[in-house]
Amino acid sequence: MKLKNYSLFVIPILFTWSGCISPPENFPTVPEIEFKNMEFVQTTSADSLILTISFRDSEGDLGLNARDIFPPFNELNYLTDNNGNYITYSNRPEEAPDFNNRDWVIFPLINNVEIPDTLWVAENPDHYNIFVDFFIKRGGxxxxxxxxxxxYFTTFDGRFPxxxxxxRSRSIEGQIRYSMLSLGWxxxxxxxxVRLEVQIQDRSLNRSNVVTSPDFTLSQIER
Structure with a gap:
């Protein structure tokens, strides 16, 4: 679980889950999810936008732990040129982005060796197992x-444990409660x-169906 710090945002992503192990055996190999609820909670520190979804999966291979950092679950891919060399900020091509905390990494550790430079990277989407997209409705x-x-240069995609x-394979069902914390909601x-579109992924890289929340404003879901 990654903690990102910005002038506007502090974004830890928090999960809890509850459910049943070994429910009926006719559960899907590809995870299935349903939207359940949205809540907005304001505090004296970071405010929380809380999403709840239900899930069903026949193998139970849901979740990633801290040790799941090797391919295909590695966090970053280090971009290379045609000769296989890492692309550094000082030798970046014209199409490379300006420096930001998402596209560039300073002095990364690669195979336990520190690279004393700033390298161009791309996030590996399979590092995450829950994917959240935000949409604003204006004029219909x-x-x-x-x-x-x-x-912002960030993401609200995340990992649940x-x-x-x-x-060993076992069918499971239950609910995931996913809290996204920010100072800027x-x-x-x-x-x-606003509405959200949500999807999860199992460790076999099967992506679930996409579920969509109802339209909401923060005041409508505040508790």
Whole structure:
């Protein structure tokens, strides 16, 4: 679970889950999810946007732990040129982005060796197992609010921990409660109408169906 610090945002992503092990055996190999609830909780520190979904999976291979950092679950891919050399900021091509904390890594540790330079990287989507996209509705049209764009350079995709530690296959069902913390919910969305699209992925890289939340404003789901 990654903690990102920005002038506007502090974004730890928190999970809890509850459920049943070995329910009926006709569960799907590809995870299935359903939208359950959205809540907005304001505090004296970071505010929380809380999503709850239900899930069903026949193998129970849901979740990633801290040790799941090797391919295909590695966090970053280090980009190379045609000769196989890492692309550094000082020798970046014209199409490379300007420096930001998402596209460039300073002095990375690769295979336990520190590289004394700034390298161009791309996030590996399979590092995550829950994917959340935000859409704002204006004039009847939904437009994606892309957190990877300036000035945020971030994501609300995340990782929830393994639900079963043993590797043997067992059917599971339950609910995931996913809390996204930020200092900026009110300043960004204010009275906007928002909806979320959500998907999860198992360790075999099977992606679930996409579920969509109902339209909401922060005030409508505040508790």
């Amino acid at each position: 049209t939904y437009t994606e609010f892309d957190w990877s764009d300036p000035p 393994r639900m079963l530690e043993e590797e 009110n300043s960004i969305f204010r009275t906007d109408t």
